[in-house]
Amino acid sequence: MSINVVTLVGRVGGDPDIKYFESGTVKCQLTLAVNRRSRNNDKPDWFNLELWGKTAEVAGNYVRKGSLIGVKGSLKFDSWSDRQTGTLRSSPVINVEQLELLGSKRDGDGGMSDMSPDNF
Structure with missing residues (x-):
């Protein structure tokens, strides 16, 4: 049995980088800062x-x-x-299947949750 599931909650590091392809496909890239649970770590992953x-x-x-x-x-892992x-290089990437907006309206997120594509 194999499982490859990643769940993260954090703050977005920059505005989304959106690309529209001729095929009609849309791709978005983001960075996410996630704090660890330890108290003595002030830098996010x-x-x-x-x-x-x-x-x-x-x-x-x-x-x-x-x-x-x-x-x-x-x-x-993206490789190039x-x-x-x-030299062969690689970078870990999270391929997001489900997105939830967790901030309040005051944060500018609209307070919407469970923004998976199935809900549209």
Whole structure:
């Protein structure tokens, strides 16, 4: 049995980077800062998020830098060859399947929750 499920709650590090493809597909990239549970750690862990389709559109319309969100998805690794050295590089990315906007209206998030594409 294999399980690849990642659940994170944190604050968005910058405004969404939205790309529209000729095929009609939409892709959104975000960074997410997540604090660890330990008391003596003041620096958050940063995660790269990738959202597609309706979920990407929702993020583009409602998520902004500083928004409190929850995400559920899977971990993948993007790989590429460094242009200068030819060295194989990789970066972990969370492929988001479900997005929840957790902030209040006062935070500018609209207070909406469970923004999975199934709800549209």
